[in-house]
Amino acid sequence: MKFSKISKTRLVDKVVEDLYFKISDGSLLPGDKLPGEIALSESLGVGRPTIREAIGQLIGLGLLHRGRYGVFVAQAPSPTVKAKLAPMLLENWEIRKLYEARMVVEGEIAVLACLRATTRHLEKLRELNQLMLEQSADANHYWELDDQFHQLVALMSDNTILLTMHQSIRDLFRKYEMSVNALESIRKQTYVWHTSLIEAFTRKDTEAVRRVVHQSLSASEDALTALQKNKAELNQTPISKMEEHA
Numbered sequence: 001m002k003f004s005k006i007s008k009t010r011l012v013d014k015v016v017e018d019l020y021f022k023i024s025d026g027s028l029l030p031g032d033k034l035p036g037e038i039a040l041s042e043s044l045g046v047g048r049p050t051i052r053e054a055i056g057q058l059i060g061l062g063l064l065h066r067g068r069y070g071v072f073v074a075q076a077p078s079p080t081v082k083a084k085l086a087p088m089l090l091e092n093w094e095i096r097k098l099y100e101a102r103m104v105v106e107g108e109i110a111v112l113a114c115l116r117a118t119t120r121h122l123e124k125l126r127e128l129n130q131l132m133l134e135q136s137a138d139a140n141h142y143w144e145l146d147d148q149f150h151q152l153v154a155l156m157s158d159n160t161i162l163l164t165m166h167q168s169i170r171d172l173f174r175k176y177e178m179s180v181n182a183l184e185s186i187r188k189q190t191y192v193w194h195t196s197l198i199e200a201f202t203r204k205d206t207e208a209v210r211r212v213v214h215q216s217l218s219a220s221e222d223a224l225t226a227l228q229k230n231k232a233e234l235n236q237t238p239i240s241k242m243e244e245h246a
Contacts, residue, residue, distance in 0.1 A: 011046050015054035018044065023063055023073055034064070034071045095228065098173055099221040105165050106150075107213045110197065113156035114209045117201045121156050125149060125201070129194045136191075143181045146190060153197075176224060183223050189216070 022028045034040065034055070037048045044051070055071055058064040065074050113121075128149045135141045154166050180186060193216040200208035 011050045012053045012057070015040075015044055015046060015050055016057050019054065019058060020063065028073050030073050030075045032073045033067075033069075034073070036070070095176070095221065095225055098169065098176075099217055101169050102173070103214060103217050105162060105169055106217070107210055109154050109157040109159070109162050109166055110209045110213050111206045112159055112162070113153045114201045114204060114206050116156055116158055117204075121152070122198060122202060124152060125194070125198050128152070129191060129198065132194070133191050136187075139181065139187075142187070149194060179227055180220055180224055183220075183227065186220055186223055189219065 019028070019034075028034070035043070037051050040051045041048045055064060059066060059071070063074055064071050066072075128145055132142055132145045132149070135145060154163055157163070193212055196212045197209065200206075200212060
């Protein structure tokens with residue numbers, strides 16, 4: 001099998017993209033063994049560290065698996081939602097697309113949760129939000145409670161299709177999660193947003209629910225985009241310095 005040469009920009013993403021589409025279009029079939037690192041490195045014109053990192057990403061997506069005698073295409077990767085969404089990992093506009101998806105899916109989940117919220121649900125949400133306020137000094141525990149809060153809202157929607165989409169989008173968002181969690185501005189506002197959401201649930205005010213979801217996700221996206229831009233500017237290097245050695 002022949003692999004075309006690729007330019008040395010966004011090297012890992014380009015290798016992931018190339019292998020992903022070979023799996024998607026059937027050039028690489030379930031059970032097929034990938035060429036070795038050296039062969040892939042020579043075929044694609046990149047260093048072996050890049051090949052290793054790209055393969056690691058595809059294993060994480062469930063598209064490849066590491067066997068005793070090499071790396072193989074997973075037996076049934078294509079039906080999974082995660083695999084279908086995998087191309088989003090490969091684009092510069094990933095953050096924008098992820099947040100667009102979050103606004104649509106999480107917005108509708110929150111609206112359904114609002115309509116289906118019981119007294120017990122609201123009590124549990126208030127309890128989690130209060131614990132977040134009390135644990136604000138412990139970042140790890142704080143974000144664990146935040147995750148529990150949003151998982152409960154998702155369950156309240158009582159829609160298994162939306163739940164599957166929600167989990168898939170959250171999986172894709174994991175690579176940014178630590179960066180967002182480290183943003184003090186977002187952390188300070190989370191309790192306030194949660195409180196507004198609970199109040200909207202209590203009133204069965206679906207329009208207010210949509211506004212809160214949009215406001216919180218827009219602020220998160222803006223902050224994360226600014227952070228990523230600053231990192232890119234700091235890490236920017238001339239193309240000549242991007243050459244890799246095996």
